[in-house]
Amino acid sequence: MRVLGVDPGLTRCGLGVVDGGLGRSVTCVAVDVVRTPAEAELSQRLLRIADAVEEWLDFHRPDVVAVERVFSQHNVRTVMGTAQAGGVVALCAARRDLPVAFHTPSEVKAAITGSGRADKAQVTTMVTRVLRLARKPSPADAADALALGICHLWREPMRARLAEAEARAAELARTHRARLAAAARRKRETGATS
Incomplete structure (x- = not known):
């Protein structure tokens, strides 16, 4: 599976592509950071990220x-820029019918380091160790984008199994409720005819 990890931001938006193999093996395909000037109009900055x-x-x-x-930060302006950049990314993916998964910073940290x-x-x-890179990705936004891709590769199989188990449990519960309702109807019908 190939994942595009995105660490959204208006000033620096990290992009990293990783491929997942068997088990937990992961390889880096590409990494970069899209930069937009702070003095540019918001619409132009978002357009640069989208492009x-x-x-x-x-x-x-x-x-x-x-x-x-996006998570709560003290700086509302930063949160807004991050949310807007993330929305642009989700829209670009949706136009191609690609699934978009959102991971919290603590999920990513826990998946990569073992500590949220x-x-x-x-x-x-x-990230440098897992991907066996010759040097550390820089700036941190680049490393964070790769970490998001790795996190998704490692967490998604578990999330998919949990979703499947929840769907099976819900189906069993529906079947059980239907059987109980049918038994109650039969009991009422039998009681009314005797």
């Missing part, structure tokens, strides 16, 4: 796009 993401989608042909889920409270340096170090 870059569309180029990556066309060139790398991922099976899924993994985006960092890891700092950026720890995430970058583990």
Whole structure:
């Protein structure tokens, strides 16, 4: 499976493509950061991000796009920019009928380092090791994009199995309720005729 990981942001938007193999083997296909100038109009910054993401989608042909889920930060302006960039990425993927998975920063950190409270340096170090890169991806947005892709590859099989188990349990519950209702009807009908 090929994943495009995106660490959304207006000033720097990290993009990383990883391929998953058997087990937990992962390889880096490409990584980069899209930069937009702070003085540019918001619409132009979002357009630059959209254009870059569309180029990556066309060139790398991922099976899924993994985006960092916006979380509460103290700086509302930063949250808004991150959310807007993430929305543009989701829209680009939707236009190609690609699934989009959102992962929280703590999910990504836990998947990569084993701790949901890891700092950026720890995430970058583990991404470098997992992907067997000659040097650390820089800036941190690039490493975070790769981490999102790795997180999705490692977490998605478990999430899919859980969703499948939940669907089976819901179907069993529906069947059980239907049997109980049918038994109650038969009991009422039998009681009314005797």
